Amino acid sequence: xxxxxxxxxxxxxxxxxxxxxxxxxxxxxxxxxxxxxxxxxxxxxxxxxxxxxxxxxxxxxxxxxxxxxxxxxxxxxxxxxxxxxxxxxxxxxxxxxxxxxxxxxxxxxx
Amino acid sequence: xxxxxxxxxxxxxxxxxxxxxxxxxxxxxxxxxxxxxxxxxxxxxxxxxxxxxxxxxxxxxxxxxxxxxxxxxxxxxxxxxxxxxxxxxxxxxxxxxxxxxxxxxxxxxxxxxxxxxxx
Numbered sequence: 001x002x003x004x005x006x007x008x009x010x011x012x013x014x015x016x017x018x019x020x021x022x023x024x025x026x027x028x029x030x031x032x033x034x035x036x037x038x039x040x041x042x043x044x045x046x047x048x049x050x051x052x053x054x055x056x057x058x059x060x061x062x063x064x065x066x067x068x069x070x071x072x073x074x075x076x077x078x079x080x081x082x083x084x085x086x087x088x089x090x091x092x093x094x095x096x097x098x099x100x101x102x103x104x105x106x107x108x109x110x
Numbered sequence: 111x112x113x114x115x116x117x118x119x120x121x122x123x124x125x126x127x128x129x130x131x132x133x134x135x136x137x138x139x140x141x142x143x144x145x146x147x148x149x150x151x152x153x154x155x156x157x158x159x160x161x162x163x164x165x166x167x168x169x170x171x172x173x174x175x176x177x178x179x180x181x182x183x184x185x186x187x188x189x190x191x192x193x194x195x196x197x198x199x200x201x202x203x204x205x206x207x208x209x210x211x212x213x214x215x216x217x218x219x220x221x222x223x224x225x226x227x228x229x
Contacts, residue, residue, distance in 0.1 A: 037216075047217050
């Protein structure tokens with residue numbers, strides 16, 4: 001099994017843009033889709049990006065996802081930051097059988 | 111609108127058993143793979159198990175193999191997780207989650223049910 005590594009925390013000001021990375025330890029990042037989940041305190045996770053760069057209905061286009069084969073990583077970019085974006089963000093992918101989650105990144109909007 | 115509602119959580123003693131249920135509505139349940147994901151207090155998300163639409167393919171995280179059993183009843187639009195030989199480290203909120211048309215791509219989440227393993 002591979003691992004997904006995320007920064008423990010990031011912070012940025014309202015209105016700015018932030019990017020959260022997710023690096024795959026082995027195997028190609030492009031081998032399996034990457035998803036991103038948002039979890040606000042006390043709430044269940046919700047999906048903000050699936051299949052690398054697709055947004056579920058209702059997720060604003062300020063959220064975007066991408067993958068970079070050269071760094072074997074995926075990224076979640078949030079532009080025009082709002083205070084309501086403050087949350088934990090998790091990346092996730094799967095191999096042929098198991099699901100794998102990153103450790104999560106706490107986003108602070110201050 | 112897709113809705114996933116978990117139930118069956120509670121307090122159980124170490125070594126005990128518990129069966130979680132997840133009732134699905136708002137989509138064709140039989141078309142999608144389903145998952146259980148858990149989150150220990152103050153910790154990150156951990157994938158537990160998944161089951162394909164027809165139950166042909168079932169997978170478990172290594173630490174759950176032999177103790178947990180995932181199943182589904184497509185006629186009842188329901189997903190289950192039978193948990194045996196429970197340990198303190200199994201204490202967590204357990205989420206039911208539905209895939210997209212691609213297995214391993216979670217799109218919908220339930221609100222979770224808390225399982226506490228303590229004497």
